[in-house]
Amino acid sequence: MIKLQQVRMIYAAGSRSVTALDGVSLEIEAGEFVAIVGTSGSGKTTLLQILGALDVPSEGAYLLNGVRVDGLPDAALSALRNRTIGFVFQNFNLLPRTTALENVLTPGLYADAPPSVADAENVMERVGMLHRRTHYPSEMSGGEQQRVAIARALVMRPSLVLADEPTGNLDATTAQQIMDLLADLHRAGLTIVLVTHDPLIAARAERTITISDGRIVSDGLRNSFSSAPLAAVGKKPSAATESAS
Amino acid sequence: MNNRSVWPNALRLAVRTIRRAKWQTLAMGATLAVGVLSITLTVATGEGARRGVEKSFRSMLGAFDVLLIQPGGPAMRGMARQGNSVTTLTADDIRALSTSVPNIREASMAQTEFKAPVDAAGKNGTTTLFGVTPNWFSIRGDSIAAGAPFTDDDSRTMSRVAVVGADIARTYFGSANTVGQRIRVSGIDFTIVGVLAANGAGPGGFSLDNLVEIPLETARRRVFNRENIDLATLKLARPEAWATSQSAVIELLRKRHQIRPPTLDDFQVTSPQAIIARVATVDSKLRRAFFWVGFLALGIGGVVVANLMYAAAAARRSEIGMRRAVGATSDDILAQFWAEAVLIALLAAITGTVLGVLLIQGGASMMRVPLALSWPVTLGTAAITLALGAFAGYFPARRAAALSPAVALRTSA
Numbered sequence: 001m002i003k004l005q006q007v008r009m010i011y012a013a014g015s016r017s018v019t020a021l022d023g024v025s026l027e028i029e030a031g032e033f034v035a036i037v038g039t040s041g042s043g044k045t046t047l048l049q050i051l052g053a054l055d056v057p058s059e060g061a062y063l064l065n066g067v068r069v070d071g072l073p074d075a076a077l078s079a080l081r082n083r084t085i086g087f088v089f090q091n092f093n094l095l096p097r098t099t100a101l102e103n104v105l106t107p108g109l110y111a112d113a114p115p116s117v118a119d120a121e122n123v124m125e126r127v128g129m130l131h132r133r134t135h136y137p138s139e140m141s142g143g144e145q146q147r148v149a150i151a152r153a154l155v156m157r158p159s160l161v162l163a164d165e166p167t168g169n170l171d172a173t174t175a176q177q178i179m180d181l182l183a184d185l186h187r188a189g190l191t192i193v194l195v196t197h198d199p200l201i202a203a204r205a206e207r208t209i210t211i212s213d214g215r216i217v218s219d220g221l222r223n224s225f226s227s228a229p230l231a232a233v234g235k236k237p238s239a240a241t242e243s244a245s
Numbered sequence: 246m247n248n249r250s251v252w253p254n255a256l257r258l259a260v261r262t263i264r265r266a267k268w269q270t271l272a273m274g275a276t277l278a279v280g281v282l283s284i285t286l287t288v289a290t291g292e293g294a295r296r297g298v299e300k301s302f303r304s305m306l307g308a309f310d311v312l313l314i315q316p317g318g319p320a321m322r323g324m325a326r327q328g329n330s331v332t333t334l335t336a337d338d339i340r341a342l343s344t345s346v347p348n349i350r351e352a353s354m355a356q357t358e359f360k361a362p363v364d365a366a367g368k369n370g371t372t373t374l375f376g377v378t379p380n381w382f383s384i385r386g387d388s389i390a391a392g393a394p395f396t397d398d399d400s401r402t403m404s405r406v407a408v409v410g411a412d413i414a415r416t417y418f419g420s421a422n423t424v425g426q427r428i429r430v431s432g433i434d435f436t437i438v439g440v441l442a443a444n445g446a447g448p449g450g451f452s453l454d455n456l457v458e459i460p461l462e463t464a465r466r467r468v469f470n471r472e473n474i475d476l477a478t479l480k481l482a483r484p485e486a487w488a489t490s491q492s493a494v495i496e497l498l499r500k501r502h503q504i505r506p507p508t509l510d511d512f513q514v515t516s517p518q519a520i521i522a523r524v525a526t527v528d529s530k531l532r533r534a535f536f537w538v539g540f541l542a543l544g545i546g547g548v549v550v551a552n553l554m555y556a557a558a559a560a561r562r563s564e565i566g567m568r569r570a571v572g573a574t575s576d577d578i579l580a581q582f583w584a585e586a587v588l589i590a591l592l593a594a595i596t597g598t599v600l601g602v603l604l605i606q607g608g609a610s611m612m613r614v615p616l617a618l619s620w621p622v623t624l625g626t627a628a629i630t631l632a633l634g635a636f637a638g639y640f641p642a643r644r645a646a647a648l649s650p651a652v653a654l655r656t657s658a
Contacts, residue, residue, distance in 0.1 A: 045655070054570060055651035075574050082572025089654070093567040097265040109254045110572035152571065164654075 001160070001191055002028040002051060007060035009046050009214070020046040021057070022214035030159065033186040034193045035205035043214040044195045045164055051193060052085050052162045053077045065159075082110050086153030088194075090165035092145040094137040100124070100148045101133040107156045115155050123151045127181060143174035150181060161185065163194040167201055179204045255580030259588045273553045273586075274593035277546035277630055281597025282604075284539030284626045285618075289605045292617040299521060300445075308386050310484035312349075312491055313515040314339070314477040314498075332473040333511040338501055339477045345497055348490040351480040353381040356464050356471070358431065363457070365417040365428040372413060373456045374430055376464020382408070384480045392424035392439035400460035403467055407435035411443035412454035430457050431468050487516045543630060546593070547637040554586050554641035558648075565645055566653030575646040582642035583635070590634020594627040 009021035020043045028034055038044040049055040050062060053069055056077075062069045069080065081087075094103045101120055108114030124130045127147040137145050146166060153161055163182065167175035175198075183204060186192050194205065202208050210218040263270045316334035336354060343352045354377070361374035375381075382394045391414075395406045407428060414423040426437045435457070444453035465472065481490055494514050498504075502511055558565070565578055573581075602618060609616040 046651075049651040049654070052570065054654065055649065075576075078569070078572050078574040078577075081570060087567075087570040089567070089570075091563070093563055093570075093654075095564060095567070098261075106568070107571035109258070110568075110574070110577060112249060156572075 001030040001032075001065060002026070002193075003061075003063040004050070004057075005061040005063075007050060007057040007062060009043070009050065009055070010058045019214055021050070023060075024211075024214070024216055025060075026209065026216065026219075028191065028193065030191050031186075031189060032191055032193075033183070033204075033206045035202035035208045036193065036195045036211060037197060037199065037202045037208055038211040039197060042211050044197075044211050046214075047211060048162055048164050048193065048195045051160075052087060053080050078110065082107055083156055084158050084160060086150075086156065086158040086161040088146070088150055088153050088161065088163035088166045090168040092137070092142070092149045092169070094145055094149060094152075096137055099134050099136060100129060100140070100151075103137070103148055104133075104151045104155050106152060111156060120151070120155050123154045124148070126154070127151045141174075142170050143177060146170065146174075146178050147181065150178075150185075154185070158190075160191045160193070163192065165196055166194060167196070167198070175201065251574070251576045251580040252584070254577065255584040256588075258581050259584035262585055263588055263592070269553070269557065270589055270592070273550050274589045274596070276549045277543065277590055277593035277634065278597040278600070280539060280542035280544075280546045281594055281626050281630050282601050283542050285598060285601030285623050286604060286616075287539055288619050288622045289601070289616045292619050293609070296617050308384060308478075308480065309517045309521070310481050310487075311384065311517065312479045312481065312487060312494060313513075313517070314342075314479065314494065315513045315515070316473065316475065316511065317513060332471070333502065334474045334477065335472060336474055338498060339474060339479075341501060342477075342479065342494055342497060346479075346490055346493045348481050348483055348486055348493075349479045350482040351380055351384060353378045353384045353478045353480075354461060354474045355381065355476040355478075356461065356469055356473075357475045358469065361431045361457070363413070363417070363428065363430050365413075365426065366421075368417055370416065372410075372430065374464070374468070375456060375458040376461045376468065377458050378461045381458070381478070384478050387444075388442040389439045390442040391422075392437070394439050395460050400462045403463045404460060405433060405435045405463060405467070406438045406460065408439040408441060408458045409437055410441050410452075410454035410456040412452055413457060414440045416455075428457065430459075433468060435459060484518070487518050491516055539626070543626075543633060546630075547633040550586055550589065550634055551637040551641060554582065554638050555644065557585075558582060558641050558645035561645075562648065562653045565648055566650055566655075569650030569653060578648075579642050579646035582645045583638050586638020586642065587631065587635050590631050590638070593634070594630040597630070598623055598627050 004024055004026040007021055007024045007026075008019065011018045011020055022043075024043075024047060036044045036047060046055065050057050053064070053072075056070045060070075064080070064084065069077070072080070094100075095106070101117070101124070104120045104124055105115065105117070108120075121130055121133065124133055127150050129144060129147045129151060132140060132144060132148070137148070140148065146169075150166075161182075166182070167178050170178060179201060182192055182194070186206075192205075194201070196202050207219070207221050209216055314334065316332065339352050339354055343349050356376040358374040360371045363370050363372045379395055379397050379400055381387075382389070389408070390411065392408070394408055395404065398404075399406050407430070409423065409428065413428070417423075417428065418426055423437055423440050428435050428437055441454070441456075441458075459468070479490075479494070481487060491514050495510070498512050498514075499510065504510055568578065568581075569575075601623065605616045605618050
């Protein structure tokens with residue numbers, strides 16, 4: 001489903017350039033549940049944004065469902081995000097002064113075939129938030145807001161859900177409940193890629209990709225988790241990374 | 246790829262945002278609305294003042310298609326003099342003008358007495374007494390509210406008849422029928438034959454309705470016992486040629502009075518057209534100033550809208566990022582923010598215009614402020630405001646649209 005080939009991402013930071021991703025190659029099959037872990041500044045969020053067609057790599061190729069994504073014009077990228085990808089953010093990113101239902105319906109504004117209110121209510125039921133549909137974000141707990149945000153991510157029936165630290169603003173119990181929900185969605189057939197710095201959250205995924213200084217330093221299934229060098233997280237950059245930046 | 250138009254969403258979202266963020270909307274729109282209001286009001290006061298000035302001059306001078314001749318030189322210049330000490334203008338002068346200056350169709354003459362004592366219906370006071378030729382009423386365009394003006398026969402026979410102003414009728418006779426009543430002016434009894442329609446206030450604010458008019462011959466022989474004329478009104482056949490006629494009148498009067506420059510004239514020839522033209526010049530300068538003041542307010546309003554839209558675009562980065570993530574194109578974002586600015590400008594234009602119109606209509610009737618609505622200016626101002634909102638909103642909207650979704654999401658977290 002997802003194929004990254006030698007992706008590099010270089011930002012201009014003043015007069016210097018910062019290499020956020022340094023030759024990342026990666027394949028994710030449909031139906032996988034993948035956690036990308038790494039410390040802050042390791043490049044994991046940049047990687048997720050490229051996967052989500054929010055950003056375009058400086059070098060390398062990104063194929064989603066066999067289609068080359070880098071190089072597409074803005075309208076095509078927007079349509080791709082609208083139809084194929086659902087996003088879940090750390091800070092929920094719900095519109096204030098807007099009801100839960102209206103928030104869930106937001107992607108429909110930008111769709112050729114917008115979901116009906118009934119469709120939106122179905123996904124809200126699926127995340128257990130139907131009873132909150134007329135409530136405003138300020139009237140809901142963090143966990144509830146994140147459930148509404150997940151409903152928004154699902155309303156266009158995407159095949160890929162990308163979550164950036166989805167539990168980062170939640171307490172441990174609520175975080176596990178949100179992870180239960182994501183695991184349910186995964187079991188129902190969705191491809192899920194989440195970014196986290198929390199090993200306990202990452203452990204809920206089937207596969208963990210560890211990234212450090214813009215490079216993948218380990219990639220393993222949960223069963224072989226112990227063999228993946230978790231210790232590499234936070235290590236000093238390798239000589240290869242340093243020379244590349 | 247989709248082909249949907251970005252505007253229906255943009256308008257719907259803009260309406261939603263404006264409804265939910267009333268204070269921001271107020272902050273953005275208030276300056277613009279004040280600008281519209283101030284232009285509407287300043288132009289209205291300017292227009293009202295112009296009409297007011299014109300009306301008061303018209304009431305005082307009577308007709309506009311005339312030349313006015315008064316005795317006395319430029320050193321004694323003044324709209325209404327409180328005495329009749331100058332005796333240089335005669336009825337013969339006026340008759341000579343009527344026959345020699347071709348553009349003069351008709352001439353009327355008046356002798357006047359300010360502060361003439363009045364005694365009627367058991368009350369007394371003072372008034373301005375006019376002895377006038379009977380054509381005075383038709384040349385000035387005075388309308389008679391009751392009764393009829395006196396006639397040439399009345400003048401020839403020195404009849405003791407009078408036409409009185411509205412103030413006299415009200416003050417001395419109240420609601421009673423004034424026509425047929427007796428009035429004593431300067432010690433002589435007159436029978437009232439007509440009442441003038443009210444003229445209101447003259448340019449200085451004094452009443453134009455406290456007057457008594459009697460036939461010129463009656464005044465000359467029975468009241469004043471003098472020959473000289475205090476005011477002549479020459480009706481012009483072609484009013485647009487007033488300047489040429491004015492020169493001809495001055496020339497002939499100088500010849501008759503044997504005046505050669507540098508000796509100063511002992512008479513004055515005035516054209517209402519010239520007075521109005523002068524008033525209009527001053528007025529158009531005022532209006533231009535008013536207009537620029539309002540325009541400045543609008544300009545400031547535009548800057549306010551632009552600034553607040555920039556601030557809003559920055560404050561709403563997470564919204565922009567989220568919308569981009571769920572499928573909004575950069576055109577969607579541009580349209581959404583632009584529509585907000587234009588809609589706020591539209592609301593401001595409507596509010597300012599409606600408030601202005603209400604204030605003008607309320608002010609013109611309730612207070613006695615002369616206000617007159619100028620629809621072209623009002624609608625033009627509203628249109629300019631809308632254009633200004635579109636212009637001021639475009640650049641912040643473009644910046645919001647140019648924001649990369651990745652950057653918007655990264656910096657908003």
